[in-house]
Amino acid sequence: MSPIDPPLEDEARSAAARGWLIPAIIGSAMLMQTMNATVIANALPTMAVALDESPLRLNMAITMYLLASAVFLPISGWVADKFGAKKIFMLSMVLFAASSAACGFANSLTDLVIARIFQGMAGAMMGPVGRLVLLRTTPKEELVGAMSVMTMPALLGPVIGPIVGGAIVTFADWRWIFFLSTPVAAVGVLLVMKFVPDVREQEVAPVDLKGALMTGLGLAGLIFGFENLGKAVLPPLGVVGLFVGGAGMLYLYYRHARGNPSAILDLSVFRIQTFNASVTGGAFMRVAMGATPFMLAMLLQVGFGLSALQAGLMTFISAAGALVMKTTAPPILRRFGFRTVLIVNGLIVAVSFVSYGLFKPTTPHWLIMTILTIGGFFRSLHFTSLNGLAYADIEQDKMSRASTTSSMMQQLVQSIGIGLAALLMHFFMTLRGDTKLTAEAVSPAFVVVGLFTLISLIFFVRLPPNAGDEMNGRGVS
Numbered sequence: 001m002s003p004i005d006p007p008l009e010d011e012a013r014s015a016a017a018r019g020w021l022i023p024a025i026i027g028s029a030m031l032m033q034t035m036n037a038t039v040i041a042n043a044l045p046t047m048a049v050a051l052d053e054s055p056l057r058l059n060m061a062i063t064m065y066l067l068a069s070a071v072f073l074p075i076s077g078w079v080a081d082k083f084g085a086k087k088i089f090m091l092s093m094v095l096f097a098a099s100s101a102a103c104g105f106a107n108s109l110t111d112l113v114i115a116r117i118f119q120g121m122a123g124a125m126m127g128p129v130g131r132l133v134l135l136r137t138t139p140k141e142e143l144v145g146a147m148s149v150m151t152m153p154a155l156l157g158p159v160i161g162p163i164v165g166g167a168i169v170t171f172a173d174w175r176w177i178f179f180l181s182t183p184v185a186a187v188g189v190l191l192v193m194k195f196v197p198d199v200r201e202q203e204v205a206p207v208d209l210k211g212a213l214m215t216g217l218g219l220a221g222l223i224f225g226f227e228n229l230g231k232a233v234l235p236p237l238g239v240v241g242l243f244v245g246g247a248g249m250l251y252l253y254y255r256h257a258r259g260n261p262s263a264i265l266d267l268s269v270f271r272i273q274t275f276n277a278s279v280t281g282g283a284f285m286r287v288a289m290g291a292t293p294f295m296l297a298m299l300l301q302v303g304f305g306l307s308a309l310q311a312g313l314m315t316f317i318s319a320a321g322a323l324v325m326k327t328t329a330p331p332i333l334r335r336f337g338f339r340t341v342l343i344v345n346g347l348i349v350a351v352s353f354v355s356y357g358l359f360k361p362t363t364p365h366w367l368i369m370t371i372l373t374i375g376g377f378f379r380s381l382h383f384t385s386l387n388g389l390a391y392a393d394i395e396q397d398k399m400s401r402a403s404t405t406s407s408m409m410q411q412l413v414q415s416i417g418i419g420l421a422a423l424l425m426h427f428f429m430t431l432r433g434d435t436k437l438t439a440e441a442v443s444p445a446f447v448v449v450g451l452f453t454l455i456s457l458i459f460f461v462r463l464p465p466n467a468g469d470e471m472n473g474r475g476v477s
Helices: 005-050 060-083 085-104 109-137 140-171 181-195 209-227 236-257 267-271 273-303 308-316 318-356 365-390 396-432 439-460
Strands: none
Touching: 005 060, 005 085, 005 109, 005 140, 005 181, 060 085, 060 109, 060 209, 060 396, 085 109, 085 181, 109 140, 109 396, 140 308, 140 318, 140 365, 209 236, 209 396, 267 273, 267 396, 273 308, 273 318, 273 365, 273 396, 273 439, 308 365, 318 365, 318 439, 396 439
8 A cells, every 4th residue: 555545545535524424414404493494383283282372372483483593693604703613503503402402391382482582593503604614614616516415404304394293293292393403413513523624714803783783683674574474463564664674774784884894794795796696696586495385385285185294295205306406416517507507497497486386186196296306406406506606706704704694695585485475375366356275376376486586597697607617616627
């Protein structure tokens, strides 16, 4: 054996860890977060009976989680820079699992809400800080493949959540929903300690508390505004007040951040074309991606009369398409480049959304599952492309703020997607003169959402042909 073999072996081992092990560890933490969110929504009626509360009041458990997440999300990047991304990532996993277990032991709505506030704080740190760990430990030419692995568990969460939640509520106690996070977090922390290197910034500016408060309240106002669209929880004037207040806070932050080098969010990253195309242009696509699970559940359960478990098992098949994408996304991007993939794939994804509106109660289930599988593949390819392109031209000293800004936008557009879906279905139901939701009211909503995604193409066609080539290896000779 030659003396250079051990170093080569170590480099191969290190590349393998960067390529799949570290992204899989981070992605598993995000799976814990996304699955928890979908599972609790499915279990609310059962929990309401057990806690002797109305389902409407119990919805506070979701609302307070979103509020805590919105308030603490803006400072996640600063905290990671100050104390080390690896340390904060592990701490957030432990706090998330502990607060989740506290939810399982709750005996009243007050207990549950307090635990969910702490869970929202942990969730706000876990997502962007986990992404920051990946960005700082992975060379740019390997980042697309690594992000492809990282997003897989996060994509699976909303798909398997309804199945897991339905099974637990049907065959066991609802409290077990919240205990699932404990073993995942325990294994995750051990793996992070062993395999994830500790990379941190040397110089950290003082925390911008004023900016954090403005962005947190602004984001919370907009999220709650979109969450209440199409619902009768708040009066219309209250919803308008949330939008006005949220937008006003974000405008005040914009005034505050101009020329302020210590601002909690660096808005100058939007002047970088690749980041702007990914985050702003991609928002139109992410709105549709956020709306689709909700609309599919309404179509299959309310429109077609399937049970929650049947509908969950049917939509689970879309995860198969995402699994196939995991291995094919890097070579596709290497062959065609970000610009071409985003334009062509954007058109395909738009068509897939529109095609869901053509489903009928008589459509064979195998055909529905085939179309959902194909749609899952192309949506997942789009996710990977958008996530990779965002950081193509971001310097290391701006990574934490860019990651936090991207996370804030994604959380906001997800709420926009759900609000838009509710609004569209209510509009088409009213237009038809129906008093109950039917498949005929859900189907045209898919068409509108599919066409809405085409706005993102305006941002993608302006990209240069070589945009992000360093990320996918095209720029590496």
